Amino acid sequence: MIQVEHLTKRYGERTAVRDLTFHANKGEIVGFLGPNGAGKTTTMRVLTGYMPPSEGKVVVAGYDTLTESLEVRRRVGYLPENVPLYPEMTVVQYLDFMAELRQIPDRENRVDEVMETVNIAERAESFISNLSKGLRQRVGLGQALLHKPEVLILDEPMDGLDPQQQLEVKQLLREIGKDHTIMLSTHILAHAQELCERVIILNAGQIVAEDAPERLSLQIAGGGRIHLIVDGDGTGLHETLQALPGITHVNSIVDGRFELETAPGKDVRPEIARAVVTGGWNLLELQREKLSLEEIFIQLTAELAPDEAAANGGKAEGGAA
C-alpha cells in the first residue's frame, strides 16, 4: 500500500529526512515514532503528496506521489498535526464542504455516517471554534474518513486528548485499521506499543529501528536484562556465566541472584539454563526483563547523543542537521 524507497527531503540547506526506505502493507497499522523534529511530519507530508520528495520514490495506493499526485490524494485520508479546521464553519458544514471537494456521491448520507463513526453527530450544528480539542480531533478524523480512503495518514492523532478520548480514538483506529492501511505518528510510545503492528523509529531524519514493538525490545536493545536465581550462594557461577557467548555483563546482586545483560539479536536463556544445570547449580528462576519501548527509544536516540545535540540545536534555526 505504501512503498517508500530512499526518500530524502531537503528544505533548502537543511535535510529533514535522509534515505528512508520502508513499506506498509494493506490492513497494517504502522507507527512512526521519534522525538520532535525527527522528520515524522515531513515524511507524512510527502506520503500525502503535499510535498514532493527531493530524492527517492514514494508509491502510495499504487500511484507515485510525484507524478500521479491527484490519484494518490483521492485514495489517502490525512489528519495533519494540530488539525487545521475552519473555525467559522459548523461541523456539518465543514464535513459537507470536504465531501464536496472529494466529490463524494450521496454526500449528505455519507457525512451523517462519518459523524456517527467518529461520534460527533450530536455536535453537528456547533461551530468548530466552540469545540474542544478532542472534538476537533474527531472532526479532523471524520474528514479523513469521508472518502473511505485506502490509506490513512494520521499525524499525532492522540495529541492533546484526555485519557478517555485517547481510549476512544484507539478503539476507533483499531476498528478502521481492519480494512485500511494506517500510518500514524506519535512521540508517545505507549500508544505505538498498543496500536501498531509495526513501529518505525525515526531520529534526526533517519530510521534507527523498525520492527514489531515486542520484537524491537528483543532485537535492538539486546534482549534486555535477564534475572537469574539459583539455590544457594552460587559460588563460581559468575565466571561460568561470563564465559557464555551472548552475555555482555554479569552482576552478582546478592548470593544466588544475578543480573545478566545480553547482546542484541539472540535469546540466550536456553544456554544459561543448560550451563546452570550442567554446572550442578539448582535453577530457581530465570526471567527476561523486557525493555519497554520507552527504554529502547531512549537508548536509540541517545546513541547519537554527541552530534545529535548539535543537530537539535541547529534545527531550531533551520541549520543543517
Add this chain to the structure above:
Amino acid sequence: MKNVWTVAKREFNMYFASPIAYVSAFLVLLPLGIYFYGNLAVSSQFGGTPQPTQTVGLFVVLMLFFIPVLTMRLLAEEQRTGTIELLLTAPVREWELVAGKWLAAFGFVALLIFFTGTYPLILNNYTTPSIDVGAALVAYAGLLIMGAAMLSVGVFFSTLFANQIAAYFATMAVLLALWLMQTPLQNATGPVANFLSYLIFPDHYYNNFINGVVDLGDLVYFLSVIVLFLFLAARSVESRRWR
C-alpha cells in the same frame, strides 16, 4: 472544474460569516449614497441633469481600498492556520483553489455593483428624457471587469503572505502605483514610457467604458491582468511544494 465552484461557494458564504461583508458594504454604500443624494439635490436646486455614471467614479476610488479587504484573507489565512494543507491533500489543483477564491470575491463585488445599480434606476425616475440605459450598462459592466482585474492582483498577494495585513498593503500599494504613475508618465516619451502608460489601469476605464464605449483593447488589458495574476497566484501556491 467543479472544485472551483465548491471553493467559491464556501468562500462567498464566509464573507457573510465574518464582518468583512458588512463592513466593506458599509464602506462602499454609505459614501456612495451620500454622494448620490448630494448630487441629486444640487441638480434639482440649480437645474441640470446629473450623469447616470456620476457615482461610478467614486466607486472606482473606493475599490482601491476595499478590494484588498476582500482578497487579503483568501489565501493568507489558509496559510496562517494551515488549513491549506487539507485543501491541497484533497484532490484539488492549485489553479482550482486560486480561481475559486477569486470567483468568490468577484461574486461579492458583483453584488455590491448590483446594489449601486439602483442609483441610475432612481435617477431615471427624475429625468426627462430618460437616461441612456445602454451607456450606463456599459459603464457598470466596465466596473465589473476592472474589479475582477483588481481582485486577481489581490489574490496573488494573498498567496505570498501568511499575514492578512501584509497582503492588504501589498495589494493596495500595487493598485495605487498602477493608478498614480499616470502623473509622472504624462510627458514621458519612448518605448518604456509607452509600455508603462499602457499599464495605467484607470485609463482603460475612464477613456471608454465610462462613456458607454466598449474598446477591445481595454477588454484585452483587463482580461490579461486577470489571467496573468491568477496564473502567478497558482504558481505561488504551488511553489510552497518546492520551498
